[in-house]
Amino acid sequence: MPVSDADMVQAWTHVLGLSNLSHGQVVTLLTTENSNAQTLRTAKIAAANMGAIVNRLDLSPVNAELAHSRDSLAYLGSTPLSGNPAAMAALKKSDLVLDLMTLLFSPEQAEILESGTKILLAVEPPEVLVRLLPSAGDKRLCAEAAALLKGAREMRVTSAAGTDLHLPIGEFPVIEEYGYVDRPGRWDHWPSGFTFTFPNERQASGRVVLDRGDILLPMKSYIDTPIEMTVKNGYVTAIQGDIDAALLNDYMSAFDDPEAYAVSHVGWGLQKKARWSTLGLYDREATIGMDARAFAGNFLFSMGPNNEGGGSRTTACHIDIPMRNCDVALDGKPVVRQGRVL
Numbered sequence: 134m135p136v137s138d139a140d141m142v143q144a145w146t147h148v149l150g151l152s153n154l155s156h157g158q159v160v161t162l163l164t165t166e167n168s169n170a171q172t173l174r175t176a177k178i179a180a181a182n183m184g185a186i187v188n189r190l191d192l193s194p195v196n197a198e199l200a201h202s203r204d205s206l207a208y209l210g211s212t213p214l215s216g217n218p219a220a221m222a223a224l225k226k227s228d229l230v231l232d233l234m235t236l237l238f239s240p241e242q243a244e245i246l247e248s249g250t251k252i253l254l255a256v257e258p259p260e261v262l263v264r265l266l267p268s269a270g271d272k273r274l275c276a277e278a279a280a281l282l283k284g285a286r287e288m289r290v291t292s293a294a295g296t297d298l299h300l301p302i303g304e305f306p307v308i309e310e311y312g313y314v315d316r317p318g319r320w321d322h323w324p325s326g327f328t329f330t331f332p333n334e335r336q337a338s339g340r341v342v343l344d345r346g347d348i349l350l351p352m353k354s355y356i357d358t359p360i361e362m363t364v365k366n367g368y369v370t371a372i373q374g375d376i377d378a379a380l381l382n383d384y385m386s387a388f389d390d391p392e393a394y395a396v397s398h399v400g401w402g403l404q405k406k407a408r409w410s411t412l413g414l415y416d417r418e419a420t421i422g423m424d425a426r427a428f429a430g431n432f433l434f435s436m437g438p439n440n441e442g443g444g445s446r447t448t449a450c451h452i453d454i455p456m457r458n459c460d461v462a463l464d465g466k467p468v469v470r471q472g473r474v475l
């Protein structure tokens with residue numbers, strides 16, 4: 134269903150309020166060719182109505198000749214900000230950047246955040262943004278999960294399908310994604326509602342068995358045939374199965390980058406307003422699949438970079454794999470049981 138501009142301005146006002154936007158602050162909208170016009174139009178109105186100085190920085194897209202998907206999270210690392218000091222200066226001088234382009238996992242994003250600028254990513258379509266409006270309750274749930282993660286030394290993930298994954302943790306920070314940026318230097322993504330960390334470098338081991346209905350992103354497919362992954366020393370060393378495994382292998386091999394097979398962030402979904410089945414109700418390219426990443430009770434496995442967590446590993450290939458019906462335990466204490474948050 135379309136969203137009215139009035140409702141979208143209200144939604145932006147709610148999110149900018151939670152992000153502590155105050156009178157006289159500088160908001161810069163970072164856009165590119167396919168940024169959603171209504172998201173942009175209503176963000177400018179909401180920010181201006183709150184007394185902010187509102188700029189727009191529109192950059193030409195890059196990587197079209199390299200990416201095999203038009204999903205903005207499919208090809209990471211280099212952005213239109215690479216080698217663009219004038220644009221970087223504008224963003225570092227802003228109090229808040231509303232990223233309608235996608236900087237995630239880029240070195241430029243980290244540099245902008247270090248200057249104290251806040252960055253809020255918002256590239257899902259307006260109807261998804263208004264349906265998954267963030268709340269202080271989401272922040273509380275993410276903070277509770279983070280408190281459990283911060284003290285833990287091992288995350289263990291098992292499932293009836295055969296997953297048995299050992300993830301020693303503690304080397305990297307815990308990241309809470311709750312949909313708004315309420316302190317300087319913070320990055321977040323509207324919509325979200327999940328918490329994760331990264332396994333200690335080269336220490337993840339075991340087996341991941343993807344079952345029918347588990348989701349591959351950016352493919353945005355519910356797999357029909359099981360995929361069995363072997364994990365050794367922090368890398369996925371084998372991806373075996375039938376047609377779904379073959380398609381995943383074919384996509385990943387296009388990057389010709391061994392770093393693509395490293396285990397990236399691991400965590401679980403907390404967003405009660407998001408559902409496993411929602412992805413199937415949208416055309417493949419209509420969303421980037423945040424319902425799938427955020428639905429309460431998923432185990433969100435991923436492969437690729439860890440620079441988002443402060444690691445040194447970068448790669449353009451990033452695969453997110455929300456899994457159902459898993460048991461997640463921290464130092465033996467269950468936090469998710471058969472796909473339900475405890």
Ligand SMILES: O=c1ccc(O)c[nH]1
Pocket residue numbers: 206310322325426435451453
């Ligand atoms: O919001 C996001 C989106 C993708 C991802 O891999 C992490 N967080």
